[in-house]
Amino acid sequence: MTHLILSGIFVYPVKSLAGISASSWPVTEKGFQHDRKWMIIDNNRQFLSQRKLPKMALIKTALTDKNLILSAPDMENLSLPLAPVDGHIINSTIWHDQCDARSVSMDADQWVSDFLKLDCRLVYLPDEVIRPVDPDYAKPTDKVAFSDGFPFLIISENSLTVLNHEMQLNLPMTRFRPNLVISGCPAYAEDSWREISIDSIDFRLPKPCSRCSVPTIDPETAQTGKEPLITLNRTRKWQNKVYFGQNALHNQCGQLTVGDTVYIKLTGAKQPPI
DSSP: OOOEEEEEEEEOSBTTSOOEEESEEEEETTEETTTTOEEEEOTTSBBOOTTTOGGGGGOEEEEOSSEEEEEOTTSOOEEEESSOOOOOEEEEEETTEEEEEEEOOHHHHHHHHHHHTSOOEEEEOOTTOOOBOOTTTSOTTOBOSSSSSOSEEEEEHHHHHHHHHHHTSOOOGGGGOOSEEEESSOTTGGGGEEEEEETTEEEEEEEEEEOOSGGGBOTTTOOBOSTTHHHHHHHSEETTEEEEEEEEEESSOEEEETTOEEEEEEEOSOSSOO
16 A cells, blocks of 8 residues: 655745745644745735746745744845734735734845835734634634635645656746645545645645646746646646645644655545546
């Protein structure tokens, strides 16, 4: 019998900036600790992402015990406290959600504005602010930080292997910005998973992930191409959207570690049904 294994963990401290690959990471009420705890907003208090500013991909993130560190080409590193104690509330917009964020500092605002060549601000989500998940897919107790909609995105290694074969390319998994990568299952097996467990944490997979232009951006250069959207439009299209990966919600907090065994607890019809 094939064993399914958690083969990759990725955390994205700042929404739409480069992420961090980890061997082990804590899971909190809102998802991975520090995942999408910060984001960049424009003068209209709307979140910014690589969809509009591919250059955001070039800002690297790192975490220490006490600091978030941002680095970018031709910029001095910016070190920020993990637990800011001041700043003022800025009601910010993430898609259709309004969320009370808190300003970080004038230095942080200047740093991101200088690099992106756009007047913008860096904000964070205070621990006490609750952003619920879409009730059509979640329980009333489910929470999320600044992710698009769900605390986790799951992709299997073989799904990318098949996609790369169809494209005759070798795109890295980082293009698709998952939180959890799973090995040992057939390509797109995750389409039929409804409930899984990894170590002692149970996950629900209520909805497939529709993809935007971000996977067309090379995370190392910020250059934009046409793939994988051309191939996904041919192979993974349903109701005028293309899908790759599954959104997920967790039932418990705890710790996940690369190498943890993955158990499939409940399956259903494929999402999307292709």
